[in-house]
Amino acid sequence: MSALPQERRVITAIPGPKSQELQARRTAVVAAGVGSVLPVFAARADGGIIEDVDGNRLIDFGSGIAVTGVGASAEAVVRRASAQLADFTHTCFMVTPYEGYVAVAEALAELTPGDHAKKSALFNSGAEAVENAVKIARAYTKRQAVVVFDHGYHGRTNLTMALTSKNMPYKHGFGPFAPEIYRMPMAYGYRWPTGPENCGPEAAAQAIDQISKQVGAENVAAIVIEPLLGEGGFIEPAKGFLPALSEFARDNGIVFVADEIQSGFCRTGQWFACEDEGIVPDLITTAKGIAGGLPLAAVTGRAEIMDAAHVGGLGGTYGGNPVACAGALGSIETMKELDLSARARHIETVMKARLGAMQEKYDVIGDVRGRGAMLAIELVKTDSPESVATKEPNPEATAALAKACHQEGLLVLTCGTYGNVLRFLPPMVIGEDLLNEGLDILEQAFARI
Structure with a gap:
């Protein structure tokens, strides 16, 4: 109450x-x-x-x-965060770690799609999570190119502005942007020329053709996509689009990254939006709904991919702050309970x-x-x-x-x-x-x- x-x-x-x-x-x-x-x-x-x-x-x-x-x-968020505030506000997980960070990573391994072994790294914001997902994918594949989509939004850092498709207000006047970013058509059913019923397969075929011809599948480190678009207009990719891209990524050794920063944590009626078509991403980025309003973000994914970055290659002073981790555990408790x-x-x-x-x-x-x-x-x-x-x-x-x-x-x-x-x-x-x-x-x- x-x-x-x-x-x-x-x-x-x-x-x-x-x-x-x-x-x-x-x-x-x-x-x-x-x-x-x-x-x-x-x-x-x-x-x-x-x-x-x-x-x-x-x-x-x-x-x-x-x-x-x-x-x-929310009661559980306030209760857990308040208790953590009384114990300590910060040590830096990279200096002296603490249980809350580990507990959040355990919860993410349990809740995210797929029953494979998973690991997580925690950060402060959605943009940081996406940027680190790209770093991890590049470290794992030893490739550079990143594929994104029309109408996508991924953040306000230099790399994530490059990934984002909307100029105003996110990119205007802030370039030059990071290289090796390739934008493909989105399966936007309402505006697809041949109608929504044809959109998924046609858009997937078009995107895969463009990736193959313009970039080369063997050069692509990651495909990054929101399973339900946020800032770009709450576009639901037409049915069949995400499964086709996911299969293409799997067949070509490309890391498939689901950006669930806005759509995750029960928001779409499932824990994660990619579950709607049974997509099991290699990496999933989360933030926003994770901690009931406290700043926290995560990259969660296949253990072998997450472990590709060298020791010390991932982190940040505040990443996985203990108070934010406590808030996340309270938020997840509330989501399950209610x-x-x-x-x-x-x-x-x-x-x-x-x-x-x-x-x-x-x-x-x-x-x-x-x-x-x-x-x-x-x-x-x-x-x-x-x-x-x-x-x-x-x-x-x-x-x-x-x-x-x-x-x-x-x-x-x-x-x-x-x-x-x-x-x-x-x-x-x-x-x-x-x-x-x-x-x-x-x-x-x-x-x-």
Whole structure:
């Protein structure tokens, strides 16, 4: 049970006067490049609610970008992290190790797909995890090339910016980027020229053909892909695409890396999104939902691949911080105890029924997609036959709808290569009443706009 009342409450403008004061202070001292979706300053958060400094309570359909799936102050996370804080905050695992790191690696070996021997290395952020997965794959294969996909997002470090397909705001003006990165077509069913029913096999054949001809399979260290895309627009790769790529990788000695940073830890109704088509990746990267809001990330994979890097080749001062590890063990305890995979599937049932009804009513909704508590709607222009035929993206409507929801006390996020996707990432512990109230607010925003 949350100590924070699970009720929406809007008592000032959004943002309110105290948030506006803090925003003025922020503007003076925080770099302008650090943006915020909504400049409402949080005071407390848990369950499906964020309470701001003005006393407003917002329904949370963002989870801090898929981080607080168990809630933003889950009992087990707070209990375990607090106990660890009292013992010690840091020794550096590479100097004097501690049990929490080992316990997290044991949990990851148990939970990730496949029954092969697995090992993990822990880091601070998703970008660090992806970067280290590439390092490990290169060490193991003695190859350099890395294959990624249109609409993919993998982070903000130099290498992960190179892996990411969206220029603005992630890459613009920050080059030159790391070399030996090759981008292939994504099986984006909604926008595939011959229709979604042909997309998986056709896109896989196209990607494999391009890899073989342009790069050479024997030069590829890793294929890195999100089994359900995040920032790129919550695109579900069309059925058959991931299995074909996985098989191609296996046949050619390529390390298949599933980037599950946004989609992992019950978010899609399974522990990991790649389980949907029975994919067993060689390496899997995790972060976001792993530790209930504390900074932690991991690369987990086949023991022989993980052991390819020389001693001292992997690490980092804070990687696998003991307090974050304690938080992760609390988060995993909560996911198991509450069966949050089943809860995410229930959220999908509720939301898809409501979003589908909205799609029938409003032509601007071109597509409803996603799985579990990772859902989205893609908005398109309907002002001319040409725009309808080409499914022209509608970022203006997307921004207007997000703003309308924010004003009514519903936090929603946008995403997508074209900026035309509203994404929904409610905490898996959100109450039924709040979930439906949030959908009511969204529907009212459509009616107004």
